[in-house]
Amino acid sequence: MVMRLVTRAQLGWPVSSAPLQATTKGVKVHYTGSAVSTALLKDHSLCLALWQDIREAHLANVQENYSDVAYNYAACVHGYVLEGRGIGRRTGANGSQTLNKAHYAVLGLIGNSGVTEPTDELLNAIRDATEHLQTHGAGTEIKGHKDGHATSCPGGPLYAWVQKGAPRPTTEEDDMPTTAEIADAVARKLIAGGGVLENSDVDRIAKAVAARPATLTDAQVQALATNPTLAEAIAEKVAAKLAARLAN
Ligand SMILES: [Zn+2]
Numbered sequence: 001m002v003m004r005l006v007t008r009a010q011l012g013w014p015v016s017s018a019p020l021q022a023t024t025k026g027v028k029v030h031y032t033g034s035a036v037s038t039a040l041l042k043d044h045s046l047c048l049a050l051w052q053d054i055r056e057a058h059l060a061n062v063q064e065n066y067s068d069v070a071y072n073y074a075a076c077v078h079g080y081v082l083e084g085r086g087i088g089r090r091t092g093a094n095g096s097q098t099l100n101k102a103h104y105a106v107l108g109l110i111g112n113s114g115v116t117e118p119t120d121e122l123l124n125a126i127r128d129a130t131e132h133l134q135t136h137g138a139g140t141e142i143k144g145h146k147d148g149h150a151t152s153c154p155g156g157p158l159y160a161w162v163q164k165g166a167p168r169p170t171t172e173e174d175d176m177p178t179t180a181e182i183a184d185a186v187a188r189k190l191i192a193g194g195g196v197l198e199n200s201d202v203d204r205i206a207k208a209v210a211a212r213p214a215t216l217t218d219a220q221v222q223a224l225a226t227n228p229t230l231a232e233a234i235a236e237k238v239a240a241k242l243a244a245r246l247a248n
């Protein structure tokens, strides 16, 4: 997959004046540490607005005296990588000059209330930004802000992901049971429930529960065994859902 990058030029920002540095041991992952509105989930322009706000807040921070937004990149819930200081610039986000020299900083645009869980797209975008930095000299380490510095950042969900080695999410298809597994699970339920099955019923029900077998209650399975019309109705709904998923 190709990284979907929003450049500084596209954000209307000048070239970063942050200090240059040739390389790091890897990246540290961050979150905003504040509320991120759930409205952002359905409106990518709010991600760009939040990234602008973060840069303005950093430039206005007299105590830290930032020359630019502190992070090298941000990753949004829609899978976009938003350029910050970029490649070859020292971050200001890791907690001390020593820590800033050791790792780049990538911000996940989620917070401690509102949007608190990373989407698969956001995790992929963090990986995209990280691998982009790695192809330009960064080392392989992926850590959290709290590694080596007292902070809650990057929050529970992102830190748990970092500790697992920051894997790219598996696609939904990989988690889906096969048609044979579904047919088998439903047949077992039906037999356990004393239902009678024709071959045509097995096919129909397998299609009907192409979602997950666990979503059917025992009562529903009993009803399916004795009510072909109901099975037919469910089959139609599931077929429509599958068609929608394939179209995605
Ligand atoms: Zn942080």
Ligand SMILES: [Zn+2]
Pocket: 043, 044, 045, 047, 048, 076, 077, 078, 079, 080
């Ligand atoms: Zn977005």
